[in-house]
Amino acid sequence: MRATVKLFAQLRAGRFKVEEIQIPEQTRVKDVVEGLDIPPEEVAICLVNGHDTGSESVIQNGDTVALFPSIGG
Amino acid sequence: MKIYRINMSNLSSTIEEVPDEWRLMGGRALTSAIVAKEVDPACNPLGSKNKLVFAPGLLTGTMAANSGRLSVGSKSPLTGGIKESNAGGTAAQRFAKLGVKALIIEGIPPGDKYYCVHVHKDGVNIKEETELLDKGNYEVIKTLTDRYGENTGVMTIGQAGEYKMSAANISVKDPKGHIRSAGRGGLGAVMGSKKIKFITLDDNDGAGIEIADKEAFKNAAKIFNKGLLSHPVSGDALPKYGTDVLVNILNEAGGLPTKNFRRGNFAGAEKISGETMYDTIMERKGDPTHGCHVGCVIRCSQTYNDKNNKYLTSGFEYETIWGFGAGCEVDDLDIIATADHECDDIGLDSIEMAVTMQTAMEAGVISFGDGPGILKLLGEVKEGTPLGRILGNGASFTGKAYGLTRVATVKNQAIPAYDPRSVKGVGVTYATTPMGADHTAGYAVTANILKVGGFVDPLQKEGQIELSRNLQVATTFIDSCGLCIFVAFAVLDSGDVAQAMVDMVNAQYGTKSSIGDWFELGRTTLQTEKEFNRAAGLTSKDDRLPEFFSEEVPPHNAIWDFTNQELDSVLPF
Ligand code: SF4
Numbered sequence: 347m348r349a350t351v352k353l354f355a356q357l358r359a360g361r362f363k364v365e366e367i368q369i370p371e372q373t374r375v376k377d378v379v380e381g382l383d384i385p386p387e388e389v390a391i392c393l394v395n396g397h398d399t400g401s402e403s404v405i406q407n408g409d410t411v412a413l414f415p416s417i418g419g
Numbered sequence: 420m421k422i423y424r425i426n427m428s429n430l431s432s433t434i435e436e437v438p439d440e441w442r443l444m445g446g447r448a449l450t451s452a453i454v455a456k457e458v459d460p461a462c463n464p465l466g467s468k469n470k471l472v473f474a475p476g477l478l479t480g481t482m483a484a485n486s487g488r489l490s491v492g493s494k495s496p497l498t499g500g501i502k503e504s505n506a507g508g509t510a511a512q513r514f515a516k517l518g519v520k521a522l523i524i525e526g527i528p529p530g531d532k533y534y535c536v537h538v539h540k541d542g543v544n545i546k547e548e549t550e551l552l553d554k555g556n557y558e559v560i561k562t563l564t565d566r567y568g569e570n571t572g573v574m575t576i577g578q579a580g581e582y583k584m585s586a587a588n589i590s591v592k593d594p595k596g597h598i599r600s601a602g603r604g605g606l607g608a609v610m611g612s613k614k615i616k617f618i619t620l621d622d623n624d625g626a627g628i629e630i631a632d633k634e635a636f637k638n639a640a641k642i643f644n645k646g647l648l649s650h651p652v653s654g655d656a657l658p659k660y661g662t663d664v665l666v667n668i669l670n671e672a673g674g675l676p677t678k679n680f681r682r683g684n685f686a687g688a689e690k691i692s693g694e695t696m697y698d699t700i701m702e703r704k705g706d707p708t709h710g711c712h713v714g715c716v717i718r719c720s721q722t723y724n725d726k727n728n729k730y731l732t733s734g735f736e737y738e739t740i741w742g743f744g745a746g747c748e749v750d751d752l753d754i755i756a757t758a759d760h761e762c763d764d765i766g767l768d769s770i771e772m773a774v775t776m777q778t779a780m781e782a783g784v785i786s787f788g789d790g791p792g793i794l795k796l797l798g799e800v801k802e803g804t805p806l807g808r809i810l811g812n813g814a815s816f817t818g819k820a821y822g823l824t825r826v827a828t829v830k831n832q833a834i835p836a837y838d839p840r841s842v843k844g845v846g847v848t849y850a851t852t853p854m855g856a857d858h859t860a861g862y863a864v865t866a867n868i869l870k871v872g873g874f875v876d877p878l879q880k881e882g883q884i885e886l887s888r889n890l891q892v893a894t895t896f897i898d899s900c901g902l903c904i905f906v907a908f909a910v911l912d913s914g915d916v917a918q919a920m921v922d923m924v925n926a927q928y929g930t931k932s933s934i935g936d937w938f939e940l941g942r943t944t945l946q947t948e949k950e951f952n953r954a955a956g957l958t959s960k961d962d963r964l965p966e967f968f969s970e971e972v973p974p975h976n977a978i979w980d981f982t983n984q985e986l987d988s989v990l991p992f
Pocket of ligand 1: 716
């Protein structure tokens with residue numbers, strides 16, 4: 347399965363802005379976070395296809411996962 | 420503390436004792452109380468019966484972090500209702516240190532002469548002004564700083580205020596001589612109608628600030644300060660990226676209004692995002708982190724340089740970047756920064772003007788994506804050409820001039836940077852705040868998108884009415900303290916920080932009120948504002964979004980689906 351991962355703000359440091367990844371079925375958002383070596387507490391908001399689904403949600407083929415630290419304005 | 424009162428009809432002034440009923444008010448609570456008591460709600464906002472009121476907050480001038488905001492109140496020429504607009508800069512703390520609880524300006528001088536006002540420890544001086552007429556705000560501030568020294572506070576209007584345009588703001592000099600603005604609602608036009616080009620403030624030998632229990636104040640201020648710095652939003656994200664960090668998240672969440680509210684995402688978002696802005700600032704030797712007033716510990720402002728590393732603008736906010744950017748389909752940050760600079764210089768609310776440009780594009784005056792066209796139209800506003808005078812009166816006026824229905828305003832005030840269909844909580848605020856569309860009046864983006872103060876799904880109706888109501892009440896209190904709205908992230912997430920905020924007020928004024936009691940001040944202020952609006956002729960029909968928001972907005976195909984009854988239940992008084 348493929349998914350697009352987008353990182354924002356401080357989460358980009360030493361990583362990337364956007365990348366396509368290959369993942370097995372049943373991969374959850376938190377597994378992706380772990381795979382990128384991001385401490386889970388640094389991720390405040392995860393959007394899957396623009397919906398705030400939480401880190402437990404299972405990613406489907408072709409999904410876009412956007413990860414944000416705590417931000418505001 | 421004192422009230423300074425100026426009557427421009429005969430150029431006289433008085434110093435008055437503060438009536439008991441106003442003693443425990445500041446900022447928005449005070450400006451709204453004074454306007455409600457002294458201004459005929461039916462008056463012409465640009466006529467002699469309207470008044471212009473300046474007030475520092477309850478905590479302004481103290482060591483409380485982020486407490487240096489100034490409230491400006493009046494009847495708004497844009498909305499036709501009551502207005503409070505607040506700004507950072509160098510004025511509020513000087514009022515507080517002079518022991519001035521409010522400056523009330525009334526009347527209109529006969530004849531064509533313009534004046535300037537100097538505020539100091541013994542009162543005010545009113546003098547004729549000729550040299551700086553027709554000048555932009557940057558030149559006014561520079562000239563006055565040369566004339567009176569670095570330490571002088573300045574509030575000024577640009578050409579827009581002199582033309583009495585409904586998008587005219589009041590600009591306040593910041594600690595670096597740059598510009599902060601009491602932006603919304605056309606208060607610059609009211610100042611222009613009173614024939615005042617600028618007001619300077621000298622706080623030398625001022626009466627100072629009385630604090631009933633200094634020790635208790637210090638302790639609470641420490642907790643408050645620490646709370647702001649340890650919250651990840653106010654401690655990390657805002658200082659580094661500024662408010663423009665919101666472009667990418669609103670874009671991803673489908674709430675970034677694009678092409679005059681046709682879509683919720685913009686292909687050029689990354690190019691105008693906070694991340695790109697940060698890299699650009701660093702590359703060009705600007706400054707990503709700057710406070711708009713002394714004592715701000717969050718420092719969300721910045722200095723943005725042009726390609727030649729020369730100063731271009733500061734206080735470069737998400738809402739402005741959204742409006743001239745995604746809203747107009749312009750993905751060039753330098754053009755947007757130039758538009759921001761021009762708005763500051765001409766003295767225009769950059770949110771109102773950005774939505775006005777979207778409206779002008781809708782009308783075909785220029786086309787979507789035409790960045791240089793925006794700058795050309797701002798030039799027309801500055802010159803005061805007939806087209807410029809239409810645009811300078813805001814989005815509603817421009818929409819009417821061109822026979823449009825797709826005009827994003829509530830109570831004639833432009834809707835800012837969050838689509839109300841896909842960030843529904845803030846939509847409820849746009850519709851129902853007595854101020855006209857204003858995100859800061861009840862910033863539900865916190866719980867809808869940023870997961871601060873809980874989570875309420877932005878695409879569902881459930882919980883939004885309550886969320887907006889609670890935030891509107893709390894915000895009115897924060898505005899009354901003279902605190903920057905960005906303290907709210909820590910206040911919403913931590914009971915200790917909220918308590919510390921209230922403890923500071925209690926320690927300063929010798930009161931023992933609870934959080935609930937103080938928030939009651941927020942509620943009564945909202946009530947006062949709504950009563951003024953009703954007497955001014957606004958009805959519940961004005962608490963609605965424009966019809967076109969019943970269209971679906973991609974990518975989530977969200978619609979605006981609140982009933983009138985639901986909206987009328989938000990502030991049911
Ligand atoms: S956080 Fe930003 S807006 Fe608030 S007081 Fe500081 S610089 Fe001004």
